[in-house]
Amino acid sequence: MSEVIEILKKYSESIDHEIKEALSTINPQALLEASNHLTKAGGKKIRPSLAVLSCEAVGGKPEYALKTAAAIELIHTFSLIHDDIMDADDMRRGEPSVHVLWGEPMAILAGDIIFSKAFETVIRTETDNSSYKRVTQALETVVDSCIKICEGQACDMSFEGNFDVSESEYMEMIYKKTAALIAASTKAGAIIGGADEKQVEALAEYGRLIGLAFQIQDDYLDVVSDEESLGKPVGSDIVEGKMTLMVVKALESASPEDKETLITILKENNPERVDEAIAIFEKYGSIEYTHQVALDNVQKAKDLLNIFEDSEAKDALILLADFVLERQH
Amino acid sequence: MSEVIEILKKYSESIDHEIKEALSTINPQALLEASNHLTKAGGKKIRPSLAVLSCEAVGGKPEYALKTAAAIELIHTFSLIHDDIMDADDMRRGEPSVHVLWGEPMAILAGDIIFSKAFETVIRTETDNSSYKRVTQALETVVDSCIKICEGQACDMSFEGNFDVSESEYMEMIYKKTAALIAASTKAGAIIGGADEKQVEALAEYGRLIGLAFQIQDDYLDVVSDEESLGKPVGSDIVEGKMTLMVVKALESASPEDKETLITILKENNPERVDEAIAIFEKYGSIEYTHQVALDNVQKAKDLLNIFEDSEAKDALILLADFVLERQH
Numbered sequence: 001m002s003e004v005i006e007i008l009k010k011y012s013e014s015i016d017h018e019i020k021e022a023l024s025t026i027n028p029q030a031l032l033e034a035s036n037h038l039t040k041a042g043g044k045k046i047r048p049s050l051a052v053l054s055c056e057a058v059g060g061k062p063e064y065a066l067k068t069a070a071a072i073e074l075i076h077t078f079s080l081i082h083d084d085i086m087d088a089d090d091m092r093r094g095e096p097s098v099h100v101l102w103g104e105p106m107a108i109l110a111g112d113i114i115f116s117k118a119f120e121t122v123i124r125t126e127t128d129n130s131s132y133k134r135v136t137q138a139l140e141t142v143v144d145s146c147i148k149i150c151e152g153q154a155c156d157m158s159f160e161g162n163f164d165v166s167e168s169e170y171m172e173m174i175y176k177k178t179a180a181l182i183a184a185s186t187k188a189g190a191i192i193g194g195a196d197e198k199q200v201e202a203l204a205e206y207g208r209l210i211g212l213a214f215q216i217q218d219d220y221l222d223v224v225s226d227e228e229s230l231g232k233p234v235g236s237d238i239v240e241g242k243m244t245l246m247v248v249k250a251l252e253s254a255s256p257e258d259k260e261t262l263i264t265i266l267k268e269n270n271p272e273r274v275d276e277a278i279a280i281f282e283k284y285g286s287i288e289y290t291h292q293v294a295l296d297n298v299q300k301a302k303d304l305l306n307i308f309e310d311s312e313a314k315d316a317l318i319l320l321a322d323f324v325l326e327r328q329h
Numbered sequence: 330m331s332e333v334i335e336i337l338k339k340y341s342e343s344i345d346h347e348i349k350e351a352l353s354t355i356n357p358q359a360l361l362e363a364s365n366h367l368t369k370a371g372g373k374k375i376r377p378s379l380a381v382l383s384c385e386a387v388g389g390k391p392e393y394a395l396k397t398a399a400a401i402e403l404i405h406t407f408s409l410i411h412d413d414i415m416d417a418d419d420m421r422r423g424e425p426s427v428h429v430l431w432g433e434p435m436a437i438l439a440g441d442i443i444f445s446k447a448f449e450t451v452i453r454t455e456t457d458n459s460s461y462k463r464v465t466q467a468l469e470t471v472v473d474s475c476i477k478i479c480e481g482q483a484c485d486m487s488f489e490g491n492f493d494v495s496e497s498e499y500m501e502m503i504y505k506k507t508a509a510l511i512a513a514s515t516k517a518g519a520i521i522g523g524a525d526e527k528q529v530e531a532l533a534e535y536g537r538l539i540g541l542a543f544q545i546q547d548d549y550l551d552v553v554s555d556e557e558s559l560g561k562p563v564g565s566d567i568v569e570g571k572m573t574l575m576v577v578k579a580l581e582s583a584s585p586e587d588k589e590t591l592i593t594i595l596k597e598n599n600p601e602r603v604d605e606a607i608a609i610f611e612k613y614g615s616i617e618y619t620h621q622v623a624l625d626n627v628q629k630a631k632d633l634l635n636i637f638e639d640s641e642a643k644d645a646l647i648l649l650a651d652f653v654l655e656r657q658h
Contacts, residue, residue: 026476031483082441086434105415105486108437112411112444113479119448119472123465132461136452139468143448147355150442154360157434 004323007316008049011062011069015048018070022117034102034110035117038077041093047182048073050320051189054203056313057305060193067125068138068192072185074118075142079149079181081111086153118142122188130192138188141204145184152177159243163251163263170248171212179211202304206317209301213324216294219244223278223287235274241266245293249286258283298325333652336645337378340391340398344377347399351446363431363439364446367406370422376511377402379649380518383532385642386634389459389522396454397467397521401514403447404471408478408510410440415482447471451517459521467517474513481506488572492580492592499577500541508540531633535646538630542653545623548573552607552616564603570595574622578615587612627654 019039026032048069055065083089084097085107091097099107122142125135155173159165165173186207190200221230222237223246230236237244247266251259262280265273281287301321308314348368355361377398384394412418413426414436420426428436451471454464484502488494494502515536519529550559551566552575559565566573576595580588591609594602610616630650637643 027480028483028487030487031480082437086437104433106483108411108415109479109483112440113476115441115444116472116475116479119468120476123469123472132465136461136465139448140452143445143452146445147442147449150438150445151356151360154357154435154438157438158357158359 004319004326007053007319008045011049011052011066012045014063014066015045015052015069015073018066018121019073022070022074022121023114026113026117030102030106031109031113034098034106035114037095037098037101037110038080038092039073041095043073043076043093045073046320047076047185050182050185050207050317051192053313053316053320054186054189054195054207055193057203057308057311057317058190058193058195058199060189060195064125064130065189065192067121068142068188069185071118071121071142072181072188074114074121075146075149075184076181078111078114078118079153081107081114083153085111086157115146125192130194134191134194138191141184141188141191145180148176148180152180156243161241161267163243163247163266165243165248167245167248167252170243170245173243174212174215175208178215179208182211182214183207198307202307206301206304206321209297209304210321210324213294213297213301213321216245216290216297217325217327219246220287220290220294223281224291233271233274235271235278238265238274238277239269239271241269245290246281246286249289250281250284253284253286254280294325298322333648333655336382336648337374340378340381340395341374343392343395344374344381344398344402347395347450348402351399351403351450352443355442355446359431359435360438360442363427363435364443366424366427366430366439367409367421368402370424372402372405372422374402375649376405376514379511379536379646380514380521382642382645382649383515383518383524383536384522386532386637386640386646387519387522387524387528389518389524393454393459394518394521396450397471397517398514400447400450400471401510401517403443403450404475404478404513405510407440407443407447408482410436410443412482414440415486444475454521459523463520463523467520470513470517470520474509477505477509481509485572490570490596492572492576492595494572494577496574496577496581499572499574502572503541503544504537507544508537511540511543512536527636531636535630535633535650538626538633539650539653542623542626542630542650545574545619545626546654546656548575549616549619549623552610553620562600562603564600564607567594567603567606568598568600570598574619575610575615578618579610579613582613582615583609623654627651 023035026035051069051072052062052065056062080092081098084092085099085104089097090100098110122139127135152173156177183204187200187204190203223235227233250262254262258280262277265277298321302318305314305317352364355364380398380401381391381394385391409421410427413421414428414433418426419429427439451468456464481502485506512533516529516533519532552564556562579591587609591606594606627650631647634643634646
């Protein structure tokens with residue numbers, strides 16, 4: 001775990017510098033402050049680190065990918081600000097959300113300008129080291145993930161109160177909502193680093209797989225972890241009636257009675273029935289299944305790295321894949 | 330006027346086709362419908378026409394600029410959807426706003442995905458006709474205008490209830506909020522058309538000037554036009570307490586008593602005191618001043634076109650500049 005922290009720390013300062021520079025000229029003051037609020041509150045910087053490491057793994061200098069990496073983090077930030085408005089989430093990274101502090105209109109604008117700044121940042125990649133063609137391809141990758149993020153969020157919203165979601169629909173939703181941006185990080189990093197097509201595809205797929213594993217592990221931890229590690233009560237997703245892989249899997253195989261019970265619990269917002277829901281998950285093997293899907297995705301992701309020459313960056317990508325399963329929250 | 334309608338009709342179908350194509354693949358259904366609502370409701374397509382004409386005026390084929398033109402219209406659409414949420418405007422183009430029909434979360438998402446689609450559309454410009462460098466520069470131009478739109482909207486919001494706004498602060502606000510995207514249309518069109526630096530600058534400045542004139546004429550018409558032409562009562566801006574060039578100018582030169590009266594009226598939301606406010610504007614010459622600023626900007630804009638060879642496109646740009654002052658709403 002401490003190795004992963006070292007990896008994430010390595011470029012964190014340079015990435016922060018790029019982000020700070022991108023957001024420093026915003027006017028007027030209220031918009032400047034609202035736009036900087038979330039980046040000041042931190043974040044692990046996994047996505048931008050993946051971009052830089054992917055650039056390095058294909059032989060590019062890490063600094064080539066810093067602007068693209070910062071842009072990816074800005075896109076993540078923009079989506080958090082808008083998601084928090086849509087989901088009426090009042091806290092983020094231990095602080096009140098942007099819309100709580102500055103109101104919804106300013107939060108919408110802060111998201112919009114951060115979004116614009118992300119594209120500006122990719123465009124500012126030095127073309128001495130990377131051709132206009134590669135910068136355009138990196139931009140295309142980032143833009144494509146933005147479209148997917150919006151579609152994923154809309155899918156997630158459409159799942160609310162809808163318990164007729166298939167496993168493939170669920171996987172499509174989490175791919176778009178969570179994994180697409182992680183895949184864009186590794187893909188755009190590889191493109192900027194000068195990768196050939198096969199390398200770009202391998203790293204894009206690596207990103208997609210660990211992105212899926214990341215979300216699935218989140219679902220899994222919600223029922224197998226403990227309150228202290230999670231920072232919230234076990235089974236919060238159940239109480240919120242959230243669609244997770246465990247729910248999808250259990251609903252698929254449960255008896256009509258168990259299915260009805262589970263749906264009732266998910267609609268009820270009742271913390272006292274969490275254990276009952278977990279018992280249904282266990283009965284139909286959906287906790288184990290979920291864990292296995294996360295494990296398989298991470299293993300496949302790591303296997304894809306076999307085509308790359310050994311390097312510190314490659315080792316770091318392997319460690320980051322494992323980290324997805326090791327983290328406790 | 331009918332000549333202008335002909336100009337705007339000329340490429341309108343091709344532009345609509347590009348927009349339709351850009352938005353056709355959106356998923357899920359609710360997001361698709363919300364995203365297409367405003368483009369279906371029409372709009373005059375002035376901005377995209379300016380992009381295509383600027384491309385032609387520098388010798389490029391009009392079809393080269395169609396994707397950039399469509400992107401500009403998409404950016405305009407995105408900003409209208411988000412502005413309507415922020416300003417709680419419930420009607421747009423004679424139809425209920427997106428947030429009224431689909432709710433705020435879906436309207437935020439529709440704006441976000443249209444924004445993304447705009448960038449995707451520019452990136453898809455054929456590089457057979459225009460180099461990656463020019464596509465990147467066109468993108469940079471569009472992105473820069475998006476940043477300005479957000480800043481302009483934030484400035485406009487900060488002016489609410491603040492009557493200590495200088496003329497230059499007001500001009501900066503309308504430049505960012507309205508003129509920057511029009512300047513981006515002509516600038517990006519010129520870039521895609523293969524313009525040299527001097528031509529790009531001339532067309533960018535032409536766009537900026539007619540963009541300013543467009544907004545200033547809006548301010549002017551609010552007090553000199555009639556209800557039938559405007560489609561809303563004369564003096565609506567006064568009743569809403571909106572900052573306009575007439576207000577800024579009158580507050581700058583009015584006696585302390587008249588200044589106090591005008592501020593009181595602007596805060597009051599009282600349609601019966603519109604005439605009193607207009608009398609103050611007249612007393613300090615601010616209606617005439619506003620009209621003159623619009624006229625001067627249009628004249629300067631047209632003068633900038635002198636460097637271009639005569640062409641149908643150049644004639645059309647001259648007519649569109651005049652149209653800014655001729656329109657009655």
